[in-house]
Amino acid sequence: MQAFTQHTGIVAPLDRPNVDTDAIIPKQFLKSIKRSVFGPNAFDDWRYLDEGGPEIDNDSRRINPDFVLNQSPFDKSTILLARENFGCGSSREHAVWALDDFGFRAVIAPSFADIFYNNSFKNGLLPIALDTDVVDDLFNRVAAKPGLEVSIDLEAQTVSCEGEKIADFVIDEFRKHCMLNGLDDIGLTLQHADEIKAYEEQRKQSAPWLF
Amino acid sequence: MSNAKTLYDKLWDDHVVRTEKDGTALLYIDRHLVHEVTSPQAFEGLRIAGRQPWRISSIVAVPDHNVPTTDRSVGITDPVAKLQVETLDANCKEYGLTEFDMSDIRQGIVHVIGPEQGATLPGMTVVCGDSHTSTHGAFGALAFGIGTSEVEHVLATQCLMQNKSMNMLVSVDGQVAKGVTAKDIVLAIIGEIGTAGGTGYAIEFGGDAIRALSIEGRMTVCNMAIEAGARAGMVAVDDTTIDYVKGRPYAPSGEMLEKAEAYWRTLHSDDGARFDKVVHIDAASIKPQVTWGTSPEMVVAIDDVVPDPDDVEDSVKADGMRKALAYMGLEAGTPIKAIAVDKVFIGSCTNSRIEDLRAAAQIAEGKKVADNVKLAMVVPGSGLVKQQAEEEGLDKIFIDAGFEWREPGCSMCLAMNADRLESGERCASTSNRNFEGRQGQGGRTHLVSPAIAAASAINGHFADVTQ
Numbered sequence: 001m002q003a004f005t006q007h008t009g010i011v012a013p014l015d016r017p018n019v020d021t022d023a024i025i026p027k028q029f030l031k032s033i034k035r036s037v038f039g040p041n042a043f044d045d046w047r048y049l050d051e052g053g054p055e056i057d058n059d060s061r062r063i064n065p066d067f068v069l070n071q072s073p074f075d076k077s078t079i080l081l082a083r084e085n086f087g088c089g090s091s092r093e094h095a096v097w098a099l100d101d102f103g104f105r106a107v108i109a110p111s112f113a114d115i116f117y118n119n120s121f122k123n124g125l126l127p128i129a130l131d132t133d134v135v136d137d138l139f140n141r142v143a144a145k146p147g148l149e150v151s152i153d154l155e156a157q158t159v160s161c162e163g164e165k166i167a168d169f170v171i172d173e174f175r176k177h178c179m180l181n182g183l184d185d186i187g188l189t190l191q192h193a194d195e196i197k198a199y200e201e202q203r204k205q206s207a208p209w210l211f
Numbered sequence: 212m213s214n215a216k217t218l219y220d221k222l223w224d225d226h227v228v229r230t231e232k233d234g235t236a237l238l239y240i241d242r243h244l245v246h247e248v249t250s251p252q253a254f255e256g257l258r259i260a261g262r263q264p265w266r267i268s269s270i271v272a273v274p275d276h277n278v279p280t281t282d283r284s285v286g287i288t289d290p291v292a293k294l295q296v297e298t299l300d301a302n303c304k305e306y307g308l309t310e311f312d313m314s315d316i317r318q319g320i321v322h323v324i325g326p327e328q329g330a331t332l333p334g335m336t337v338v339c340g341d342s343h344t345s346t347h348g349a350f351g352a353l354a355f356g357i358g359t360s361e362v363e364h365v366l367a368t369q370c371l372m373q374n375k376s377m378n379m380l381v382s383v384d385g386q387v388a389k390g391v392t393a394k395d396i397v398l399a400i401i402g403e404i405g406t407a408g409g410t411g412y413a414i415e416f417g418g419d420a421i422r423a424l425s426i427e428g429r430m431t432v433c434n435m436a437i438e439a440g441a442r443a444g445m446v447a448v449d450d451t452t453i454d455y456v457k458g459r460p461y462a463p464s465g466e467m468l469e470k471a472e473a474y475w476r477t478l479h480s481d482d483g484a485r486f487d488k489v490v491h492i493d494a495a496s497i498k499p500q501v502t503w504g505t506s507p508e509m510v511v512a513i514d515d516v517v518p519d520p521d522d523v524e525d526s527v528k529a530d531g532m533r534k535a536l537a538y539m540g541l542e543a544g545t546p547i548k549a550i551a552v553d554k555v556f557i558g559s560c561t562n563s564r565i566e567d568l569r570a571a572a573q574i575a576e577g578k579k580v581a582d583n584v585k586l587a588m589v590v591p592g593s594g595l596v597k598q599q600a601e602e603e604g605l606d607k608i609f610i611d612a613g614f615e616w617r618e619p620g621c622s623m624c625l626a627m628n629a630d631r632l633e634s635g636e637r638c639a640s641t642s643n644r645n646f647e648g649r650q651g652q653g654g655r656t657h658l659v660s661p662a663i664a665a666a667s668a669i670n671g672h673f674a675d676v677t678q
Contacts, residue, residue, distance in 0.1 A: 017531050018406060018506050022646045027627045031277065031291040033251035033298050035359075045648045054291050083527060085407040085440070089644060090625075091342040092249065093358035114376075114410060114442045115342055115356055122360035172374060173233035185360070186260070189368040192229055192237060196265075196370055199228045199239055209463035209471045210241050210335065211268070 002124040003182030007105045008151040009078030012068055013142045019082055020089035021116060025098040028053045038094055039101030043069060069102070073147040081138055082109040087116025087127075096123045106152050108159070110135050121175050124182065126152065128159065134167045154180055215481035217378045218447055219413040222353035222478070226336050228370055238373045240365050241335040242347075245272040245308070246321045247299040248627070249340030253363035254302040264306050265369040271330050272303050272310040275320045276627045280590050280617035283313060292628065319593020319619040322346040322560035326430065327593055329459025333448045333475040338365055343560045343643065345436040348445035349429035350452055351478040353413075355442040376442065377411055377487040380480070382418035385494040390677035392570065393428035394562060394641065394660035396420060396492075397435040398500035402510040404490055409441030412488065415480060416446050420494035426455040427564045434561045435643050438507040447479035501547050501673055502645045502658040504535035509645070511547060513663065513675050519543035538647055539655050540635065547673050550657075551583055553636040555668040556650070557614075557661050558590030559624035562641035565599050567661040572605040574665035574676060580613035581671030588615040588630065590622040614668065626651045639667040 029041050031054055040058045041047075047070060049062040068074050080099065086109040087095060096119045099107065106126040120127045130138075141161065142148050151160040154176065159167045171179075178185065189196075204211050216224070228237040250272075257264070264270065277292040279285075287293040296313065303310035311317040317324060322343055325331040337347040337354035340362040347354035361371055381400055400416075401408075414436050421429065429446045436444025446452075453472060456462050463471045480486075498512035509532070511518065520532035520543065536543065541550070557563070557571050568591060580587045589609050591597035597619055600606055606616045623630040624642035626649070632638055634653025641664050642649075645656040659667065666674040 016534065017527055020644075020646045022625075022644070022649050026648055026652070027625050030248050030627065031289070031295050033255070033295055035252045035255075045652055051652045085410065088406055088440070089342065089437075089646060091340060091344075091356040091358055093252075093340075093360060096358070111407060111410060113407070113440065115358060115437075119358035119360065122358065172235060174231050174235040174372070185372060186262070186364050186367045189237060189364065189370055189372065193368075195229050196237070196239070196368065200266075200369075203239070207334070207471070207474065209332070209467045 001122065001182045001184065004105065004124050004126050004154050004179045006151065006153050007078065008149055009105065010073055010076055011079045011081050011138065011142050011148055011150050012074040012077035013139055014068060014080060014082045015139060017083040018085045018088055021087055021092050021095035022089055024087070024095035025092065030092060030094055035097055036101060038098035039103070042098035042102045043067070078103050078105050079150055080104050080107045081135070081142060082107060084110040086112050088113035091115045093119045096120050096125050100125050108135065108138065121179060122185065124179065126154065126179065128152065128169045130159065130167050130169060137166070213483050215483040215485070217480040217484040217486060218351060218415050218445055218478060219353065219378050220484070222334065222336070223375055225334070226353070234374060236373055236375065237370045238336060239370055240338050241269060242325070242330060242337040243270045243365050244321050244325050244337065244339035244344070245270055245362070246276060246339070246341060247274040247295045248276045249359050250302065250362055251295060251298045252359045253366060256363040257366055262367045264366045267306060267308055269369065270308045271325065272299060272308050273318055273321050273324055274299050274313055276621045276625065278313055278620040279628055280620050280622045280630055283618055316594040316598065319596065320560045320563060320621055322434065323563060323592030323596065326350065327459070327595055329456055329462030332456060332462060333452055333478050338371065342437045343434050345442065345444045346430050346434040346560055348433040348436065348443055349426055350456070351445060351448035351475065353443055353445065356437065376413040378485070379409060379412035379414045379441070379488040379490070380486040381414055381416050381490045381492065383416065383420035383492045383494050384418045385420060386423065387420050387494045387497055388677060390662065391497050391499060392660040392662060393424050393431035395497055395500045397432045398502065398507065398510050398658060399497045400492060401435065401439045401507045402500070403492060404439055406438060406506050406508045407440045409436060409439040412441050413443040413445065414439065414441040416444060418494070421446055422449065425566060426451055427566045430564070431561055435507070438643055448475045499660060499663050499675055499677060501663065503539065503541060503547065504532065505538055505645055505647050506535070507643070507645060507658060509535055513547050513673060515547055517541050517543050517545045517547065548675070549672060551637070551672045552639045552667050553585050554632060554638040555584060555587035555664050556623040556638055556640040556642065557588065557664050558592070558622050559642035560592065561643045562661050563590060563592030563596065565596050567641065568596070568600050568605050571661040571665035572608045574662050575612040575614065575669060576608045578612050578669045580668045583671045584668050586615065587613060587668040588617055588623070590617045591619050593619045623650050625649060639664045639673065
């Protein structure tokens with residue numbers, strides 16, 4: 001997993017609540033057995049005017065000029081600004097892979113759906129939950145100044161904009177540690193293999209029907 | 212301090228292997244259900260790292276999302292989907308995993324076949340790379356959906372790093388009226404608490420109306436806990452649970468069953484257990500539900516009208532409603548029953564079990580699908596559900612009424628296979644998500660119970676069954 005320490009980038013405003021993972025990456029792309037190449041199809045139904053699919057060349061498709069990520073400078077954005085309950089719906093990690101492959105390093109929203117939030121950390125995409133007021137303010141700032149850059153400092157747990165800190169954010173200590181160091185979760189867990197085996201032995205006694 | 216625990220607390224505590232300083236726990240997983248869409252990258256990761264599955268006996272795999280619901284003998288025609296299903300077959304073969312492949316009578320939707328086989332048992336932790344894993348909570352199990360990285364994590368370690376959720380009790384008090392089903396109950400709950408109402412919580416569904424449900428009805432309710440924002444939904448164990456489990460192929464028997472049953476009987480929230488949030492819903496007030504928008508919380512009773520965004524103060528919410536109305540091609544104030552449907556889908560992990568099919572067949576019996584309905588299809592949840600329905604003659608009722616009777620799979624719930632809506636088509640669907648494009652790009656989904664779906668197919672527009 002790629003580590004996340006600090007990041008500064010352009011903010012793209014996606015001004016709708018309850019953006020679901022079906023919208024982030026529509027189902028026809030889930031047929032792939034690979035992890036990469038989902039970026040060109042992130043938000044596919046909104047991004048293109050015609051229907052796409054895994055075997056359709058995106059370069060030949062009609063772009064929706066009204067969609068924010070098709071507009072300059074947002075096509076170069078690396079931070080997505082969204083509304084509440086971002087990433088709701090299906091557990092598909094392809095949604096995170098698509099955002100990551102598009103170039104996003106962080107998503108800022110008032111709240112996230114649990115599974116999406118969890119999946120993000122496994123891929124070095126930082127989900128930052130901020131108060132609705134702060135998110136509203138950021139939407140206003142971006143509207144006033146398209147191309148506005150925001151800086152995120154994971155170590156300090158701060159979000160800054162135009163040289164001033166605009167918010168602190170909360171993150172679990174363990175997740176932060178893994179993200180800062182780009183640690184492989186599985187490797188970490190396997191360090192406790194003996195404890196897992198001991199648990200299994202104890203469960204074989206107390207709940208033998210499970211084995 | 213009281214030692215009283217919630218059901219969730221008990222399930223959690225029984226599966227903690229170790230806890231980090233910040234409270235992050237390593238949680239042991241008893242049952243890992245696997246399907247073709249969210250597993251190939253996990254197996255690939257395992258292979259690259261040179262790791263082996265930790266406990267292959269915990270795994271049950273089945274292809275469901277991509278499988279065709281028409282004649283199976285021709286195989287999968289979509290080459291990309293075919294490769295994905297073949298990849299699952301190959302991975303299961305390579306690692307020696309139990310798989311019910313496309314030719315197996317036990318094949319079906321992963322959340323239908325787990326319980327059907329007794330692979331889902333009370334007190335288990337059950338995970339699957341699918342958000343509707345919450346379904347299995349109906350058995351008093353801790354069941355939740357995971358992403359592909361977590362699928363790989365469970366394959367490699369039999370554990371997951373988890374942060375404990377908060378406890379929520381949704382108590383549906385009293386009795387529902389005749390004709391009001393589990394689907395209506397859960398849609399009413401989502402309408403009440405919202406699609407983010409359960410975010411950060413594990414929801415226990417309780418109250419007389421939940422206790423009165425069959426295990427299949429409880430599965431329908433827990434299935435849609437995720438649509439209320441909660442990764443896990445659950446119902447306490449009682450006779451209904453144990454009677455269902457007994458005798459199933461993967462369930463314990465004899466002395467082992469006695470031992471298990473003694474433990475299972477403890478799987479309920481203790482008197483005095485503390486919930487972080489409690490929601491009470493009056494069962495008698497619940498009417499058959501129909502969603503009108505593009506989020507499951509956009510739901511009203513069937514005798515109601517499409518709501519008006521101008522009546523809503525919150526500007527973000529009102530704007531969301533306007534976008535939804537535009538997408539759905541609906542005008543505020545339109546009576547729900549006046550809305551005509553183009554297609555009807557009866558199926559999905561929410562509503563494809565035998566009781567669902569019986570409820571729909573009861574409405575369809577001796578009637579005909581309306582002329583304006585282009586397609587009405589019934590997709591059983593598994594090969595065994597299909598077989599049972601055919602033994603009961605339900606297939607004949609549906610076919611005589613003009614419904615198509617299909618092979619089991621996820622089908623038009625998410626339209627990964629050929630079953631989908633064309634742009635602008637309106638569907639009465641017994642599935643769980645009415646998101647934009649969910650059933651096909653530009654398709655318009657209304658979530659309903661099987662009975663309402665059948666009645667809507669017969670009438671050509673949304674129709675009540677309680678009158």
